[in-house]
Amino acid sequence: MGRTQIKKKSTFIDMTAMSDVTVLLLTFFMLTSAFVKKEPVTVNTPASVSEIKIPEKNVLQILIDPEGKVFMSLDKQQDMQAVLESMGDEYDIKFTPEQEKRFIVSSTFGVPIGSMQQYLNLPEEQRDKVLKNQGIPCDSTDNQFKSWVRNARAANADLRIAIKADASTPYSVIKNVMNSLQDLRENRYNLITTLKGSSEE
Template sequence: MAKVKVAKKDTFIDMTAMSDVTVLLLTFFMLTSTFVKKEPVKVTTPGSVSEIKIPEKNVLSILVNPEGKVFMALDRPDDMEQTLVSVGEQYGVKFTPKQIKSFRKNTTFGVPIKVMSTFLDLPERDQDEALKREGIPTDSVDNQFKVWVKAARATNPDLRIAIKADQNTPYSVIKKVMNSLQDIKENRYNLITSLKAVEAEKK
């Protein structure tokens, strides 16, 4: 008896709806996501069980690396520009429009004000490397850290101060930063930590 061959039929699946959903999801994530700020050094924050969230806007971030070098960041380019000009005026340093534009692009800054002009004239790649070797002076002779914080506060009174230090940073360095803030009557600030899970109670 001869075998009956069943004709093969192509299965067509309309992927239009799936493509639309994919594009919509991609657009949603692009519009709602926030970019991670570029930092000059890698900092591993200590763990804590505090769940208080740092606001996303109007934040003055203070970054302290394990060697004790201090860097700062402002989340608004306009605040960056006005703070730079204000600090420059106090030290008798003027910046060109090109240098100000370069400073506005940075998310983190931290070089002595006397070399800021030279730093801002460097290409972006060289700036990243130079920043790692510098840091804002915090010594008692010329505590430029205080000047930067006061200028930033004068530019934007709504700023919240947040300190982000490495877990291996010596306590003496953190204390120096806190003492500097107290000297200029900045007694309210947040410490950025990593959320540590609370151990379940033993039954």
């Protein structure tokens, strides 16, 4: 009696559907994720128990490093352009279209307005090195910080102000920033902290 041979079944698996799902998931995560802004200095925020979330849009962030240097950022490019133009008008400085373009795409700014043209003419890698050693003047003799905040508010009335300071930043510097905001009648702002036992809030 002859043996019957069993035909082996094909092990081929069509992965087309799996590839489609992978691409869709990747696209979803790319569209819904929020990009982290590049900051010129590293800031370790103090811990707190507050769970209030900072809004994702219409935010004017004030960054204060451990040495007391002040930087700022806006989340909308049209606000960045309007603020630079207003500052140029106030300080009688004319920026070229290329300088405006470089300012608009920068994530954080913080140099004295008198040095802004020279700063924007630098290549990007040099701008990053220069920025961390600068800072917006915020003292009683030359408080350009007030001008930036005032012009930012004029460009976007819906702005929410958030202060992000290092845990080791001298209190006198933070108080000076808060006093400047009060002089502008900006009495509502958020302090960015790290939730105890969690990541940054």
